[in-house]
Amino acid sequence: MPIFFIKSLLSILLFILTIFAIFTMFEVFGRLENRFNIERLKKLHRLNGKVYILLYILIAYFCLDFVVKTKAEPSPRATFHAIFAISVITLLFLKLSFIHIYKKFYNQVKIIGILIALLTIGMIGTSAGYYLLITKFGIDIPVKRVEKIRFEEKRFYVKNDTESIVKGKELYESKCSFCHETSSTKWGVGPGHKGILKNPLLPVSKKPATPENVANQIRNPYKDMPSFSYLSDEDILNLIAYLNTL
Structure with missing residues (x-):
């Protein structure tokens, strides 16, 4: 709960x-x-x-x-x-x-x-x-499925070493887990992050699900999400490394 x-x-x-x-x-x-x-x-x-x-x-x-x-x-x-x-x-x-x-x-x-x-x-x-x-009185709101669309996606480097993923997970649990979950795409306070970098679009902003757009969402959030602009570039990269495993 x-x-x-x-x-x-x-x-x-x-x-x-x-x-x-x-x-x-x-x-x-x-x-x-x-x-x-x-x-x-x-x-x-x-x-x-x-x-x-x-x-x-x-x-x-x-x-x-x-x-x-x-x-x-x-x-x-x-x-x-x-x-x-x-x-x-x-x-x-x-x-x-x-x-x-x-x-x-x-x-x-x-x-x-x-x-x-x-x-x-x-x-x-x-x-x-x-x-x-x-949230309709706490009931999880499933994210609307979006049909796959074609878009030009610039490739960015995603760290995939174990150390970065572990650090990203620790950071996620301390900063993100209050509002998001990793096991599904259902809504709590915010959308679930299961497969967030494997889906074509980000769940709220509907921007292409690229590491760059994820980083921008963390620092300059769309809608009601609080800003985490104080996180370093290394922190952001570690978070993206972990999100990429979901």
Whole structure:
């Protein structure tokens, strides 16, 4: 199961907790006539908040682990996601400090709670929502088969020594395996790379499947893939050497 799918499922739980937090807050502070036991709702709201924080930390761990391991340059969508996430945790700390320390600001807690909920929805929408949408809720999307076409392909040198292939595999596992798989052409976050240099076209850009175009995709990616422009020429050649074995 792809890590992004697991993260997305956790994000759905976070969304449910957010909706419940808003519901309990509105019921406690918004109604003139109470429909439920207020003290019970307050206890549930506090418990809900604790679970929210734990789940937020777990999801943040997955995100930071991905960033650290891939060292990927964030896309605009990922940047917005990060801004939402940082805003949420900042307001959360502010809310807790107003409740437990700076109690003169307690009246602001309700507004902060609403802001946290709205930012959480934005945070989830730019990550889990996007992922579940493009993958049809985690179902692998097979790459459309493209009929073989004739094209002029410039021949480039592909390293085929064992050392380069091994280094390329290690690099692939640390940088690429989060979004791609090597055993098929099915989609996870991105397309599978089985036979990528043996097919006539690259799966997303539809450019000829040449080492040069693969290198360009890594450094100047087409569509939503993050850039790995910091990789050296040697790293790129090693990656291509490994991809050529798939």
